[in-house]
Amino acid sequence: MEHRRHGLATRALHVGQGPDPSTGAVGVPIHLATTFAQESSGRHKGFEYSRSGNPTRGNLEECLASLENAEHGLAFSSGLAATTAVMLLLDPGDHVVFTEDVYGGTFRLFDKVFRRYGITFTAVDPTDPAAVAAAMTDRTRMVWLESPTNPLLRVVDLDAVSELVHGAGAIVAVDSTFASPVLQRPIELGADLVIHSSTKFLGGHSDVLGGTVLTSDDALAERLRFHQNAVGAVPSPFDCWLLLRGLKTLQLRVLRQCDNALAIARWLEGQDAVTQVYYPGLDSNPGHAVARRQMGGHYGGVVSFEVSSGDAARSFLERLRVFTLAESLGAVESLAESPAFMTHASIPEEIRTRVGVSDGLLRLSVGIEDVDDLLADLEQALA
Ligand SMILES: Cc1ncc(COP(=O)(O)O)c(C=O)c1O
Numbered sequence: 001m002e003h004r005r006h007g008l009a010t011r012a013l014h015v016g017q018g019p020d021p022s023t024g025a026v027g028v029p030i031h032l033a034t035t036f037a038q039e040s041s042g043r044h045k046g047f048e049y050s051r052s053g054n055p056t057r058g059n060l061e062e063c064l065a066s067l068e069n070a071e072h073g074l075a076f077s078s079g080l081a082a083t084t085a086v087m088l089l090l091d092p093g094d095h096v097v098f099t100e101d102v103y104g105g106t107f108r109l110f111d112k113v114f115r116r117y118g119i120t121f122t123a124v125d126p127t128d129p130a131a132v133a134a135a136m137t138d139r140t141r142m143v144w145l146e147s148p149t150n151p152l153l154r155v156v157d158l159d160a161v162s163e164l165v166h167g168a169g170a171i172v173a174v175d176s177t178f179a180s181p182v183l184q185r186p187i188e189l190g191a192d193l194v195i196h197s198s199t200k201f202l203g204g205h206s207d208v209l210g211g212t213v214l215t216s217d218d219a220l221a222e223r224l225r226f227h228q229n230a231v232g233a234v235p236s237p238f239d240c241w242l243l244l245r246g247l248k249t250l251q252l253r254v255l256r257q258c259d260n261a262l263a264i265a266r267w268l269e270g271q272d273a274v275t276q277v278y279y280p281g282l283d284s285n286p287g288h289a290v291a292r293r294q295m296g297g298h299y300g301g302v303v304s305f306e307v308s309s310g311d312a313a314r315s316f317l318e319r320l321r322v323f324t325l326a327e328s329l330g331a332v333e334s335l336a337e338s339p340a341f342m343t344h345a346s347i348p349e350e351i352r353t354r355v356g357v358s359d360g361l362l363r364l365s366v367g368i369e370d371v372d373d374l375l376a377d378l379e380q381a382l383a
Pocket of ligand 1: 078079080081103105106146150175177178196197198199209210211328
């Protein structure tokens with residue numbers, strides 16, 4: 001792939017996005033056409049029908065693959081559509097081991113949809129590689145990891161777990177949404193598949209849904225490409241263009257978000273009303289050493305913390321003025337939410353409680369505002 005020698009910020013701006021050969025336009029064109037003229041049946045310029053392939057989507061897929069140092073990139077209409085494409089690699093009777101505090105929508109997709117098709121699942125805490133090994137059976141085809149996890153920001157040693165899983169003959173899929181390729185590139189650490197909800201850091205502006213799967217395995221890529229066309233959950237050309245536009249500032253945004261999030265996590269640790277802070281950048285965090293090695297010395301833009309009760313969490317959220325009370329994360333503006341009542345409400349209460357998603361848990365997606373304004377907002381809302 002071109003530009004491999006360039007740094008990530010350069011690739012985010014240039015890979016798949018050279019000046020348009022027909023006009024010289026510096027911005028990538030949005031190709032809205034659904035069908036493409038053929039010189040004779042089956043002879044064409046590489047595009048036939050937009051579900052199978054679209055030039056603007058091709059621009060995006062090339063750029064995304066480059067950012068993850070992957071050979072192949074596929075874009076989907078949402079993060080869950082990307083997750084679905086990965087699960088369609090499996091057959092009835094296959095077993096999946098997965099991270100116990102995954103995003104609630106991922107849990108719902110596994111539990112309420114794919115279980116009906118004969119796939120079985122076991123949840124583990126993969127911060128302990130031995131727990132992954134113990135959960136694997138001779139039917140285990142895939143280990144699904146999220147790191148850092150949503151919402152408890154646990155960090156999985158991707159290198160160690162990938163080696164172990166490959167030794168047992170299964171493949172490793174990593175939902176790397178919380179890290180973005182700026183902080184972590186799981187394929188370099190041994191993962192077979194990387195998944196992002198592009199709706200989050202990749203898009204970065206709370207205005208486009210998307211998902212992506214990246215891999216360097218030619219056979220997996222071919223099967224994913226088949227399902228991308230056969231199932232049809234593709235993003236629109238305009239959404240692809242919005243994502244490409246967002247990617248241009250990915251590194252700037254993410255590094256600023258990391259700086260703001262670290263300052264907020266440290267401040268929260270000193271507050272009497274806060275009983276626990278979850279952020280891998282804190283020395284006190286059990287995942288800190290792995291995160292420092294795996295995430296390039298930055299720790300992401302999401303911070304979770306606990307207050308005494310669900311009522312205390314609710315009134316904190318209602319008092320916020322700069323943070324917006326809303327689901328989602330990874331965008332330029334700061335958001336706050338209650339996982340138990342919002343993003344993770346689809347996980348049954350007893351599982352939430354066992355995993356540690358309490359009613360008093362709050363999740364902040366830290367944006368790029370002036371950090372003093374964010375701290376002042378948190379202070380008045382906690383008071
Ligand atoms: C870690 C993670 N993975 C996947 C998803 C699903 O992505 P989407 O909402 O784009 O379908 C989300 C959404 O919040 C998420 O946080």
